[in-house]
Amino acid sequence: MNNIVELEKIKKTYLQGKVDIPAINNVSLSIKKGGFVAIAGPSGSGKTTLLNIIGGLDQPDSGTVRVDGEKFETLTPSRLAELRLFKIGFVFQAYNLIPVLSAAENVEFVMLLQGIPKKERLRKAHAILDDVGLSGKYNRRPAELSGGQQQRVAVARAIVSNPSIVLADEPTANLDSKTGQGLLELMKTMNKEKKVTFVFSTHDKMVMDYAGRLVRLRDGSIFDDQSK
């Protein structure tokens, strides 16, 4: 069992107005443990939908999804939420953080949900913020952090409890190229040091270059898949 993600013949259509728009069309994909995978494609190619399906946020019309051995279609919504909480980390394009909580508290919040005791939460939150290069900024609120720093907090939150996989939907889309590069370096480091599997979507050439494996989507189908 070396594959952390296994997708089999995934189909998903959206109803827009009265027309069915196919978003994912017969996609099968396996991702190995420890991978650093980019899913690339122009906007509307189905990247986000695919990530949402892997993350259990969205359900496919047909096909099966397995993450870390769990078959999604057999899970109840609350089991699914628990799975997301313990095994999947998320980094979104924007609106990642709870605005009223500080950087450390945002990281703490996930651990609070996991039921980790207060002391350990604090220690781990501070340690992971140090790892992502935010030492000394524990008590800043999201509004007091730059865009890049906010995304770093999001990464810290995603990896703090050692998930099986981190899903990042265009994490650099709102950042300038230098900051984006820094974030990717960070993700790469975390991928190597902490052995966390990363799957991220992008339409940025520079970002694709960082990937260990590049899966290209067009109109909901994989048309290119190569490992470096």
Add this chain to the structure above:
Amino acid sequence: MYSQLAWRNIWRNPRRTIVIMTAVIIGVFSMIFLCGLMRGMEVEMIRNNLATLTGNIQIHQKGYRADPVVENSMTDPVLLENAIKTNLPEGAAWAMRVRVNAIVSNARHSTGVTFVGIDPAKEARVSFIGKAVTDGRYLNSDDTNKILIGRALLDKFKTKIGHKLIVMSQDADDEIASTAFRIVGTFRAEMESTEKAYVFVTLSDAQKMLKLKNGISEAAIAFKGQSIDGQKEKALAQKLKSRLPDSIYKVETWPELLPMMREYLSLFDNFIYIWYFVVFIAMGFGIVNTTLMAIFERMREFGLLKALGMKPVSIIRGVITESFFLLVSGIIIGNIAGIITVFLINRTGIDLSALAAGVEMWGMPRVIHPELWIIDVITANLVVLVLGLVVSIYPAAKAARFTPIEALEKT
């Protein structure tokens, strides 16, 4: 144009509009309904009080009211009779009475009562007693030494219809007069205290016993229906006063006769107005808050309108027009709901007999039929509408102060 725009604007967020409108509806409904209940109670209280031997107007010998004794009687009622007969309005009735304190007793019991001599036919049109007899019979004008007493008094004395009671009182010669009367019937009243307080005999019996000749204690005039403000009474009282020398006669309207009642009514009125105000404030916070939410959401829009050259006054007018529609819609629904409820309950009434002792303590009627007064409905609606518009000025002014740049910066 403005009103159409405002109407559409309030329905941009229907849920929010419905919530705040519900607050207005419940507020207005409660104002109208609770006020209706109180008015129903007031009217019933006045009706009971007037029927319990008060009438709308009474005429006495000067000094009788302070000291209701035989020597303060009107010895020659002819002048009085003429004055009343020539001025009596359509549908009104009048009666003369002898009314003094007395002691009634039988072998075992005795108690103090108000002893009333009445003209049975005339009295029936003036006070409650004509319709209140439940056992035995009412008095006839040719009865001699017959007495009508309250059910509660009959029970207290453990006596029966047909048995005798002795009535003792002071007569015109300052002697204690004592006469035996046979009970012909019993009456019931709204209040148990009324049943214990009054005993009735014929006018001629009373005059004979008290050696009054033609003398009477009071004349009472009753109108059809009643007027709460006592204006009709005042007009008639004025006419009577001009016919009767005020060195001997005193003409009084019911608000003068029942000062307690008058105070009670004004207490009611004050209470209603305070209540209106309190309910309004409760909904006022919601109105301001909701309007604020609505304008902050549309900050960009207001900025744009201003950039396009719209004057602040026009923006204020627009926002206030929206409040106006919101308030008017709520008021209309609240009124309809309140009026229908009052109308439905008016037919059956709310029965408070289960709390008889409490009802009696406050002098309230046993069954309340809520009723609507136009003036209360108008006041309630005006309070909500006018104050509602006044508090809307704050968010409206806020909207007018958004500068185009500020508004565009805020996304």
Add this chain to the structure above:
Amino acid sequence: MMSVNVKLDVKMAWRNIWRNTRRSVLTISAICFACMILVFMLSFQLGSYETMINASVNMSTGHLQVQSAGYHKKKSMRLVVSQPGEIGGILEKIPGIAAYTFRANAFSLVSSNKRSRGVLVTGIDPEREACVSTIKTMISHGRYLEQSDTNQVIVGNLLAKSLRVKPGDELTILGQGRDGSIAATAVIVKGILSSGIDAFDRSTMQIPLQYFQAVYSMGDAVHEVVITAKSLKKVSKIKKDIQKGIDAAGRGNGLVVLDWMELIPGLLQGIEMDLVSGMIMYLVLIIVVAFSILNTFLMSIFERTREFGMLMAIGTTPGRLIKLVLIESMSLTLVGIVLGIVCGSLITLFFQSHGIDMSGSSEFMKQYGIPARLYPRLSLVSALVGPAAVFVITFLAALFPAVGIRKLKPVEAMTHI
């Protein structure tokens, strides 16, 4: 998975409240206003009830009475409490009793030079009576009775007026003794009573008990043993103790113990009715406030849909989210409630020491024993009952938008504008 630590939840809620200061301040004000009104009004109502009960109890009935069974309804001369001294002995041993006295009543014809009236003449023990009722303090002319007085009376001012007597004048009393014999005597008016309650001032005439017993052939018997308790709360306990004491002395047969609620049933029901109608009004007020602030709760959820989507995506269960939202709404409510209780209590305390002038309605209020200045009375009950009701109803209002979160789907929520 429920939290070991709610601190972060509460912190979050608290900070969320102040994201929109203006809105929160208005919402808190609405709640504060409602609580303030409720605290003040309830204190006012409960305060006047206590005044009314005390007025009635102190002026006439006392908290408790021992009577012959049936006397209260029939007021018959023959239904007496014999050997009242023995009952007094029983009462002495019961804790919580402030004072007791004996009374006897007879309906009689009272005449002055000019006038006659039917009056209920009451025989009182001057010293004991002064400890039980406020009659001694109500003497407006002349003097109160003394223990050694015999054929002296005190008379209500309206009765005195209608009999046309003043202190020093003579009255004759004509009635029926306990044994059916004629009871007649002449007495001197010693004092005039003014209570302000017309019904009382028109009907009260009191003579010394020993003299009463002699005139009306009562022997040592009385009609009422009137008892006041040290506090209203102790009445039911004392009532049981008296009943036990009487039974133990073998006097249980034929004697009953009545409390003030049985002696003046109208008072309790009148109070209940006033309270219930008050409750209906307060409920309406609270509901209007609830709808007034419901929009705040709705809005604070609606405008944060994206945030909730993100929270759900990272694994927050809907139940947890609802809890978070409710903590937030209720923190806001609690601030309003606490402020309301504080403001309401301060206002109440101000009027508690200064009184509220009701002189516009004084004639009317007087008849219920309510003085022209009313003093609300702040108590734990009056300060907390209203706000508690506000809390419950606001909670329901907060629950309505909160459960809507269940229907939220993370993907849709996150793309919500």
